[in-house]
Structure formats: C-alpha cells, structure tokens
Amino acid sequence: MNRPTSGASGAPAPPRGRSPYLVPLICLGVVAVLLMAAIVVVAVTRPDRGARSGRAGAVTVPVIDPCLVGTWHTILNSQRLTVDGVGPVDVAGQGVVVHVWPDGTDVQDYAGATPYEGAAGGHQVSIAVTGTVRATIRTGDGTIAFRDVTADGTVTATVDGVRRNGVRLTAGTDPVSYTCSGDGATEHTSQYDAKLVRTGASP
Numbered sequence: 195m196n197r198p199t200s201g202a203s204g205a206p207a208p209p210r211g212r213s214p215y216l217v218p219l220i221c222l223g224v225v226a227v228l229l230m231a232a233i234v235v236v237a238v239t240r241p242d243r244g245a246r247s248g249r250a251g252a253v254t255v256p257v258i259d260p261c262l263v264g265t266w267h268t269i270l271n272s273q274r275l276t277v278d279g280v281g282p283v284d285v286a287g288q289g290v291v292v293h294v295w296p297d298g299t300d301v302q303d304y305a306g307a308t309p310y311e312g313a314a315g316g317h318q319v320s321i322a323v324t325g326t327v328r329a330t331i332r333t334g335d336g337t338i339a340f341r342d343v344t345a346d347g348t349v350t351a352t353v354d355g356v357r358r359n360g361v362r363l364t365a366g367t368d369p370v371s372y373t374c375s376g377d378g379a380t381e382h383t384s385q386y387d388a389k390l391v392r393t394g395a396s397p
Contacts, residue, residue, distance in 0.1 A: 261375070261379075262333065262374055266291070266294070267393050268288055270389040271387075293397060309321060322350045330342045377393075
C-alpha cells in the first residue's frame with residue numbers, strides 16, 4: 195500500500211529525507227503509501243539447488259505471502275504530512291480499496307476514500323485524493339517492496355475551509371512493514387500506519 199505525495203504550493207510536501215508516498219495502502223507522500231501503502235504480492239517461484247544443478251526431486255518454493263492476496267478495504271490510514279503555511283500535520287482517513295492479485299499486481303482505488311483530515315497550529319486541514327495507484331510488490335521478512343509504481347489522480351488540500359490548488363497524485367516506493375493474519379492486515383512506516391480488512395477475492 196503507497197501514500198500520495200506532492201510538493202506544489204499549498205499542497206502536502208514529502209517529509210525531508212524520505213521519498214514521497216501515500217496508499218499502502220496500501221503505494222500513497224500525501225495519502226496513497228499503497229495503501230498498500232498499500233499491499234502487493236508477487237507470485238514467484240524459484241527452483242531449489244537440486245533443480246539448478248539438474249538433480250531430480252526439484253522443489254519450487256513460493257516467495258510470496260499468500261495472506262495478502264484479495265480485495266482489502268482500509269479502515270484506518272493515518273500519516274504525517276507537511277502542508278505549506280501549516281507545517282507538519284497528522285491526518286487520518288479511510289475507504290481506500292486495494293486489490294492484490296497472486297501475480298503481484300496491486301491496485302489502490304481512491305474512489306470511495308474519505309478526505310484525510312487533521313489539525314495543527316490552530317488550522318484545520320482536509321486532503322482529498324482521487325484516482326488510482328498501481329504497482330508490483332515483493333514480500334520478505336515482514337516487508338513489502340514496491341516496483342513499477344504509477345499513479346493517476348489528483349490531491350487537493352483544504353486549509354480552514356479554503357481550497358488550495360490541486361496537484362497530480364504521485365506515489366513513493368519506500369518499503370513498508372506489514373502484518374497479515376486471517377482477514378486483517380496492518381502497514382507501518384515511520385510516517386504512515388494503516389489497518390485493512392479483507393472483503394473478498396481480487397476481481
């Protein structure tokens with residue numbers, strides 16, 4: 195899962211020293227850390243040493259976490275963003291849908307996502323994200339790694355009821371720590387946390 199990012203005036207800017215991201219979800223700098231920041235798994239198999247050496251009895255070993263495959267709904271996505279004129283602000287939202295296929299394809303859909311809202315320095319901040327983030331992810335040692343990340347959408351910040359100019363949705367590629375058990379999953383980075391529930395198989 196990724197989080198959305200943006201550096202335009204009046205819009206969230208990526209934290210210093212980190213590549214921008216929002217899913218990650220859950221994929222999002224502003225809000226898209228795929229979410230998954232979002233989640234993506236790659237279905238890859240590799241032959242064991244016996245197979246590489248031509249010996250009989252080769253065994254293929256899956257290198258994906260099958261727990262992540264399916265359709266997920268984000269029930270909480272919180273992250274710290276920097277907004278021009280406000281500074282760092284903690285925002286939270288929900289509703290991003292993440293589809294993860296066994297071949298590693300990951301799609302985060304923001305069509306039904308609520309605005310990410312928070313307050314800092316006496317200012318009320320609301321960040322609306324539209325569009326989709328697509329990626330391929332590999333998993334290992336409790337970490338999701340993203341590659342081939344693309345985003346198509348917009349990010350619009352509203353501060354104290356005044357709408358700022360919208361900017362293009364982008365997504366970072368920082369690795370995301372995750373847990374997955376049954377129909378629940380979490381994602382975590384130093385700037386981002388998400389909780390997701392599986393609602394079905396990937397379409």
